[in-house]
Structures are given as C-alpha cells and as structure tokens.
Amino acid sequence: MKILLLGKDGQVGWELQRALAPLGEVIAVGRHSADVRADFTDPEALAATVRAIAPQVIVNAAAHTAVDKAESEPQIARLLNAEAPAVLAREARSLDAWLVHYSTDYVFDGSGSTPWSEESTTNPLSVYGRTKLEGEDAIRASGCRHLIFRTSWVYAARGANFAKTMLRLARERDRLTVVDDQLGSPTGADLLADLTAHAIRHARGKPQAGGTYHAVANGVTSWHGYARHVIGFARAHGEQLAVSDDAIEAVPSSAFPTPAARPHNSRMDTRKLRETFDLTLPSWQSGVERMLAEVLSTPQK
Numbered sequence: 001m002k003i004l005l006l007g008k009d010g011q012v013g014w015e016l017q018r019a020l021a022p023l024g025e026v027i028a029v030g031r032h033s034a035d036v037r038a039d040f041t042d043p044e045a046l047a048a049t050v051r052a053i054a055p056q057v058i059v060n061a062a063a064h065t066a067v068d069k070a071e072s073e074p075q076i077a078r079l080l081n082a083e084a085p086a087v088l089a090r091e092a093r094s095l096d097a098w099l100v101h102y103s104t105d106y107v108f109d110g111s112g113s114t115p116w117s118e119e120s121t122t123n124p125l126s127v128y129g130r131t132k133l134e135g136e137d138a139i140r141a142s143g144c145r146h147l148i149f150r151t152s153w154v155y156a157a158r159g160a161n162f163a164k165t166m167l168r169l170a171r172e173r174d175r176l177t178v179v180d181d182q183l184g185s186p187t188g189a190d191l192l193a194d195l196t197a198h199a200i201r202h203a204r205g206k207p208q209a210g211g212t213y214h215a216v217a218n219g220v221t222s223w224h225g226y227a228r229h230v231i232g233f234a235r236a237h238g239e240q241l242a243v244s245d246d247a248i249e250a251v252p253s254s255a256f257p258t259p260a261a262r263p264h265n266s267r268m269d270t271r272k273l274r275e276t277f278d279l280t281l282p283s284w285q286s287g288v289e290r291m292l293a294e295v296l297s298t299p300q301k
Contacts, residue, residue: 001204004055005029006038006088007062011156012102015193016061023197027053038062040084041076050091057200058092059100060085063132067106070127071259077127082134089142098145098203098210100196105152105184107133110263117269118150118212126260136212145207147199149192149215152266153226156189157294162223163230164295170231170241180224180250184266185216188287199277209276214268217284224250229285233292 001024007013008028020026029038029049038049040062050058063081064070070077085101092099106129107122124130139146155161163186169176195215203209221229228248235241253262270281 001025001057002027002053002055003057003059004050004053005059005061007060010061010065011154011159011161011189012192013061014158015156015189016059016196019190019193019197020059020200023200024056027055040080043079043083043087046084047087047091050088050095054095055097057098057100057204058088059196059200060088061102063102064128067126067128068259070131074127074131077131078134081128081131082138085135086138086142089139089144089146092146093142093144096145098147098200099139100147100149100200101135101139102192103136103148103150103212104129104132105150105263105266105268107136107150108263108266110182110265112265113267114265115267115269116214116265118214118272125263128260140212145203145210147196147203147210148212149196149199150212150268151187151192151215152184152268153186153216154189154192155186155288155291157291161291162186162226163288163292166227166230167234167239167295170234170243171239172242174242174244175247175249176227176243177249177251177255178224178227179253179256180222181252182262182264182266183220183222185218185220185268186226186284186288187216188291191217191282191287195273195277195279198279202277213273213276214270215273216268216270216281217287218270218281219284220267221284222250224248226288229288230292233289234296237293237296239296
C-alpha cells in the first residue's frame with residue numbers, strides 16, 4: 001500500500017511517519033520537501049502531485065493552525081484549511097483512495113457542558129473554526145472514502161506546547177495565572193498517529209467505517225488543571241521550580257483577551273470512535289506524563 005502523508009513536519013505529521021510505516025510505503029511530504037511538491041497555496045499543483053504519486057491512502061496532517069493569526073488572514077486560512085482539503089478529496093475520489101483528515105473542537109461554539117458528539121450542531125466562533133468546518137464539509141460532499149478525526153488540545157514532546165511553557169514559567173516565576181473556564185482533553189500527537197494507523201487498517205477492510213470521528217484522550221480538565229498536573233509531576237520528579245502549588249491562580253478567559261474566541265466547552269464524546277474501531281483510549285494524564293518524562297530527561301538548552 002502506498003500512503004501519501006502531507007504535513008510531515010508538524011507534531012502529528014512527525015508521529016505519523018512512525019505509526020504509518022508498518023502499513024506500507026509512506027511518501028512523507030513537508031512544506032519545503034525538495035523531491036515532491038505539495039504546496040497547499042497552489043491547489044492545482046497539489047492535485048498534480050497527488051495524481052503523480054497515485055496513493056491508496058492520503059493522510060493530510062497539514063493545516064493553518066495559528067488560531068489568532070487566522071483572524072487577520074482569513075484568505076490564507078481558507079486556502080489551507082478548506083480549499084486544499086477539497087482538492088485532496090476530489091483527487092482521492094478520482095483515485096478511489098482513502099483520505100484521512102484532521103479537524104478540531106473549534107467547529108463547535110463551546111456552549112453548555114455536554115460532550116459534543118459527531119451529530120452535534122456546529123457553530124464555529126472563529127475564522128480557524130469556520131475554515132476547518134468548510135474543509136470537513138468539502139470532504140464529505142466529494143463522495144470520497146474518508147476518515148475525519150476531530151481532536152483538541154494537541155501536544156507532543158517535539159516542538160512547543162502548553163506543558164513546556166508552564167514548566168518554563170514555573171522555573172522563572174513564583175506566581176502563575178492560568179485559565180480555568182475552558183475545558184477539554186489534552187491529546188498526544190502520538191496517540192492520534194497510532195489510532196490513525198489502526199483506523200486505516202480497519203477501514204480498508206470495512207469501508208462502511210468511513211466517516212467523522214471525535215478523537216481525544218480520555219477525561220477532561222481545564223488549562224488550570226492541566227498546568228497544576230504538569231507542575232506537580234515535574235516537582236515530584238526532582239525539578240526545581242520557583243512557583244508553589246498554592247500560587248497557581250485560576251482565572252477566567254477574560255483575563256487573557258485573544259483575537260479569536262476560544263470554546264469554553266471542548267468536551268468530546270468518543271463513543272463512536274471506541275465502538276467502531278474497538279479502542280480503549282488512555283487518560284489524558286498518562287499521555288501528558290509520558291511526554292513530560294521525555295521532556296524532563298532532555299537537557300535544557
């Protein structure tokens with residue numbers, strides 16, 4: 001099986017290179033790949049690349065993910081998050097290939113306290129959320145065989161993430177303020193990559209498994225709860241931190257105004273994913289702790 005992986009240099013794309021390797025030949029392409037051109041700002045060139053490679057599976061881990069920046073550059077966000085996925089879906093349909101795509105909790109408005117299901121009404125609050133929803137809709141409308149995974153609060157040991165930022169600040173400051181009215185599930189890029197490989201293997205034998213799924217780690221926390229867990233784990237493992245446990249203050253989102261509105265409720269119902277693919281999702285804590293163990297064992301620059 002030939003797999004075309006787009007966005008290989010991102011957090012999820014990096015992990016996908018590992019997770020997809022046992023499934024077949026993986027042609028992994030990044031924004032600056034020299035040998036294969038996959039420029040999302042040039043949809044027709046992107047289409048030509050897909051046709052030339054003729055994969056059985058296209059995995060799209062590329063996107064415009066700078067949520068606040070998207071507010072000031074909606075055309076670029078739409079090109080990367082909606083128009084390019086539409087092209088990939090068209091080419092997947094033509095090749096009778098599967099298209100795997102990643103979306104976001106930002107397609108919802110974050111109201112209420114009930115976990116969002118795949119059938120919940122979407123109502124994005126931001127350019128990022130709207131363009132990601134447009135990309136989803138284009139894929140579904142194309143008629144191609146597809147798997148769309150909506151996820152949230154993605155992190156990885158590689159690159160920047162919330163936990164690393166909290167660790168740095170905890171070393172530098174004796175007091176922290178962290179938002180406590182946004183709730184979601186911190187989800188590792190490694191978990192997303194592994195469940196993607198599992199789902200592809202399953203869906204190729206059972207095409208009826210195609211569709212949209214919510215894919216996040218088990219359990220829910222706030223950014224404040226996430227920060228406390230990170231700092232507590234680091235302290236228990238010998239890190240010298242300036243901040244004390246009782247000096248991590250919980251504050252509302254209004255304390256940190258941002259150009260793009262954040263959903264307050266990003267709880268995601270994963271029942272469909274678990275039942276369709278016979279999966280048990282690990283707790284968000286176990287994934288974060290595994291990532292922290294790697295980060296803390298790496299010498300600080």
